[in-house]
Amino acid sequence: MAEEAVLGYLENNTEISDSGTFAEERGINHDEIVNIIKSLNGFRLVDAQDIKRERWVLTNEGKTYAEDGSPEVQLFLAVPPEGITREELQKKLKPTVYQIGCQQAIKNKWIEMGKSQVSRKLQHVDDRVRDALIQIQNGEAVSPDDINALKRRKLITSQIWKGYSVTKGPKYAPKRKKVATDLTRENLQRGDWKEVEFKEYNFLAKGQPTEGGCLHPLLKAWLQFEEMPTNNFVESSFWNFDALFQPQQHPARDSHDTFFLKEPSTTRTLPEDYVERVKRVHESGGYGSRGYGYEWKRDEANKNLLRTHTTAVSSRMLYALAQGPFAPKSYYSIDRVFRNEAVDRTHLAEFHQIEGLICDRGLTLGHLIGVLHDFFSRLGMSKLKFKPAYNPYTEPSMEIFSYHEGLQKWVEIGNSGMFRPEMLLPMGLPEDVQVIAWGLSLERPTMILYGIDNIRDLFGHKVDLSLIKRNPVCSIGL
């Protein structure tokens, strides 16, 4: 109906000058007319030009005044000619009407507010506010002064009205021809494809939504733990030890315990200003610490080694995190580490570590214990005990034990702690940020799980390949 109205009107007239009045005169909804005009314009049956008009509409407050009268007039009418006490008056009106009404009526000099008595100063008042609101509601013109006053009182707001003026387009016809969207077998058989008018391709139309992959909620939760990049077996002593506040004389830094590299024997680059802060904290402390009180040597820090723990990667990650604005993070890694150990049934010179850390403001040892319970119970180890321990980089530190039902005893399964301020503050992390961390070997729970008592049967060149094939899938658990 709207389409016929528009096309029909243009058959005898040159222009629809305003879609708003056009719709109103015909009792057609303006939105419907607008949609038709847009569509006809797209097919170039008509040419449409935008019209924008600012118009005023009543706010909710304005609407209630148009209905009930302005508060000042309501108040005025509530004051009888002989006067009234304030309390009586207040009782007769809604609190907001009383309050706003008083202000306005006093300003207009309509009433007099005595100490306790309120009296009229005039016999009669007109409700100009209400009249103006009703005029606006009816789309009638109102003086700029009235508009400004109503706007100031937030009784009206402006609204942009959008419509069109419309003339015939290059493809105008009094009736829209139905255009074909597909060439069918019937079109070909009948031969009418020669006459049929086809719809033009709209290359700007949105296509069908693509069938992309998306993340499962579990995976999204999983990804809250970010995996640390552990793809460097070779590490400098700096990141493996010094950044972790491990003194240069520490026995672990001896070649009896650590594999040092001959070629290349030293690292090329380190972040110099951070190196300087690490040197200072080792030598003389700071950040509330006394340091170790020895002369820190750059040569020692430069030495390359095969990383002895994945905590080397954690120190790099935390340093990188400290370079930007702080955001809480959870990181994990699983990868190879190396130690110069005598190989026996339970020790290898290379094995794997699982490491996790969480950084946030205000973390406590209680958080660490809670997270460890959560973490290990998911691996099937829910009976845990903690024993105070020592690491140069954590304070407090705890060894983690789990009760092994089969062996009927407590076995050590990991190590944990809260990173020391001497490690975190030189990196530049905010003072109230704490990092809780834990590490464990991948081999240990696996051996217990598969009942393997010699680590060399699990990992290394002596592993029996057929054993790997025969192994059942076991859920991790002690």
Ligand code: PHE
């Ligand atoms: N780096 C420790 C180890 O090799 C494990 C650990 C990680 C301890 C994080 C405390 C915090 O045993």
